[in-house]
Amino acid sequence: MTDNRSENAKRIADQLASCGVKLVASLPDNWVMDVIETIDRDNRFIHVPVNREESAIGLCSGAYMGAMGSAALMGASGFMTVVYALTKINYTYEIPLFLLATLRGAVGDHHKHHVSNGLYLLPVLDAISMRYQIIDKVEEIPLISRCYRHTRTYARPMVVLFTRDLLRGSH
Amino acid sequence: MKYLDCFSALARRRTDEIVVASAGNSCQAWWAATRDSVGSFYLDASMSLSTMFASGLALAQPGLKIWAFMGDGAFCMNAGTLMVERQMNLPNLTHFLVSNRAYGGTSNAGLPNYKDNDYAAIARGMGLERVFAFSSLEKLERDFPAVKSANAPGHTFVVLEVEPFSEEDQKLEQPPFDGPELKFRFGRHIESLTGADVFGYRI
Numbered sequence: 496m497t498d499n500r501s502e503n504a505k506r507i508a509d510q511l512a513s514c515g516v517k518l519v520a521s522l523p524d525n526w527v528m529d530v531i532e533t534i535d536r537d538n539r540f541i542h543v544p545v546n547r548e549e550s551a552i553g554l555c556s557g558a559y560m561g562a563m564g565s566a567a568l569m570g571a572s573g574f575m576t577v578v579y580a581l582t583k584i585n586y587t588y589e590i591p592l593f594l595l596a597t598l599r600g601a602v603g604d605h606h607k608h609h610v611s612n613g614l615y616l617l618p619v620l621d622a623i624s625m626r627y628q629i630i631d632k633v634e635e636i637p638l639i640s641r642c643y644r645h646t647r648t649y650a651r652p653m654v655v656l657f658t659r660d661l662l663r664g665s666h
Numbered sequence: 667m668k669y670l671d672c673f674s675a676l677a678r679r680r681t682d683e684i685v686v687a688s689a690g691n692s693c694q695a696w697w698a699a700t701r702d703s704v705g706s707f708y709l710d711a712s713m714s715l716s717t718m719f720a721s722g723l724a725l726a727q728p729g730l731k732i733w734a735f736m737g738d739g740a741f742c743m744n745a746g747t748l749m750v751e752r753q754m755n756l757p758n759l760t761h762f763l764v765s766n767r768a769y770g771g772t773s774n775a776g777l778p779n780y781k782d783n784d785y786a787a788i789a790r791g792m793g794l795e796r797v798f799a800f801s802s803l804e805k806l807e808r809d810f811p812a813v814k815s816a817n818a819p820g821h822t823f824v825v826l827e828v829e830p831f832s833e834e835d836q837k838l839e840q841p842p843f844d845g846p847e848l849k850f851r852f853g854r855h856i857e858s859l860t861g862a863d864v865f866g867y868r869i
Contacts, residue, residue, distance in 0.1 A: 518725065541725065543754060545718075546746030553718030554750070557686075560707065560719075560853055561726025562862035583711040584719070588845035647866055650846075 499664055503633060504533040507595075507657075510639035512539045515564035516593070519543070520551035524570025526597045526662045531568065548573035552580040556590045566643070567592065571599035571612040574654065575619065582623055585652045592652035593643045598629060603659040620654070631658040667803045669766060669828040670835060673699040675803060676733075676762075679810055683731045683760075684856070686723070688716035690737035691770040691831050694838040704855040708841040708848060714744035717761045721751055724759040727860055735762045738785065739769040739777055745788065751821050752793050760813065760822040766830040774830045789823045796820055801827035 507530050511519065519534050520543045521527075535542045545551045551567035558565040569577075574596045585592045599606075600613025620627050626649070628642050639655055646653045659665075669691065677699040685706040687693040693708040700706065709716045720734030741748075741763055751761060763785050768774040777783075786799045798813050800806040806826075813824055831838075843851070853864040 518722065543750065545750050547744065549715060549744065550718045550747055550750055553712065553715030553747075554722040554725075556715075557719035557722025557724075558726045559722070560849070560856060560864060561723040561730075562856070562860075562864045563722070563726030565722070580712065580715060583713075584709070584715065587711040588849045590849060 500529045500662065501533075503636070503661060504529040506633065506636045507639065508533050508537055508540070510636055511566055511643075512537075514640040514643040516566045516643065517541055517563050518555065518558045518565035519568055520545050520554045520565065521568040522548050522551065522570070522573050524573065524597050524599070526599075526657065526659060527568060527570065527595070529662065530595075534568075548577045549580040552577050552584060552592065555592055556584050556588075559590055559592070564643075565593070566595055568595045570597045571609065571616050571656075575612065575616065578619065578623060581625070581652050589650040591646040591650050593646045594652060594654040595639075596654050596656055597662070598656040598658050601658060603665065616656075625651075626653040627656055628653070629656045629658065631661055633661070636661075667801060667806065667826070667828050669695055669764070669831055670698060671803055672764075672800075672806065672826055672828050675806055675810075679814070680733070683733045684723070686716050686720040686732065686734040688734070688736045688740055689713045689771055690739055690764075691766070691835070692735035692737060692764055693841055694831075694835075696735065697841040698838050703841070703843070704851050707852045708843065710840065711845065714740040714747065716740065717751060717759075718747055720761075721754055721756060721759060723856075724756045725754065727856065727862065728756075728758055729860065730856075731758050731760070733760050733762060735764055737770055738763060738765040738767065738780075738783065739771070741785065742777060742783075748789060748792050748794070748823070751823075755820045757818065757820055760824060763823065763825045765825055765827050768830045770831050773836070785825045786823075789825075794821065794823050796822040797825075798823070799825040799827070
């Protein structure tokens with residue numbers, strides 16, 4: 496892990512801890528591996544690796560009903576599989592949920608298999624009226640706790656999307 | 667064993683457990699058996715996620731005992747949840763797999779490989795140790811105390827082999843709540859039991 500990546504992962508973890516997140520449910524994406532490893536080592540969190548992204552939605556929604564702060568961490572492709580769970584659980588019951596995902600397919604992502612995310616991730620979010628916040632720079636990391644608190648006011652899900660430049664550095 | 671008889675038997679043996687019911691027929695059956703509108707969360711709007719929802723709740727509130735119902739249709743959709751449950755190994759969570767060998771919520775549509783699925787063996791194969799299976803009301807009545815035994819370590823998995831809903835059963839009332847009302851009824855009950863602050867404000 497380079498210093499910048501390590502520092503940014505630590506900053507993201509600090510933001511989550513500052514707003515009371517205890518449970519982090521995750522599935523990997525290469526871009527968020529530094530964040531996952533940082534959270535896994537950090538005893539402020541209970542880190543639960545899950546079998547698929549929908550399970551993170553169920554787990555975090557149940558934790559909310561037990562008054563435990565939580566976040567679901569995943570890649571963009573994983574996010575694209577959870578529309579059913581989000582709209583059924585979090586919209587039907589108005590259960591807040593905070594997600595962290597990667598902005599795959601955007602400028603800087605050289606993987607051709609993420610073209611579909613570049614084309615459809617943001618339109619899908621718009622289609623389900625789901626709020627999102629793109630975080631591209633270190634100075635924007637404090638927006639994480641603001642967005643988390645907004646889910647509690649808004650009583651619905653919101654996702655923070657990290658760019659490659661933030662998580663891996665530009666290339 | 668008849669689905670509704672099984673749920674009535676469970677309802678009689680319930681003491682202070684919090685219940686999460688699932689998409690399919692378990693919401694109807696539990697509502698019919700209990701008419702509980704505060705200590706049960708009817709997660710009808712979710713396929714395969716009832717036990718994950720219950721796991722989050724059980725993790726957050728270790729002082730509560732949680733029962734979660736999941737149909738075998740939901741289990742087929744997301745059997746890997748059992749790996750997550752095993753990994754979390756929460757002693758206050760009991761996962762009831764209601765095996766009617768059909769997609770009960772959609773008019774008993776066919777389930778893949780329904781004749782051969784051995785759910786208890788699958789659970790053991792994932793490392794679960796507290797695995798129970800009941801295919802008759804008599805055995806359920808007789809042996810259920812072992813399921814509820816105090817201070818049992820780790821997560822409990824119970825297979826309930828039941829008959830699919832009849833056409834008449836399918837007409838049973840769904841729990842008559844909109845989602846937000848259910849959230850607040852249930853959440854306020856959790857707050858009253860635990861002192862926890864679920865919603866961030868009190869009326």
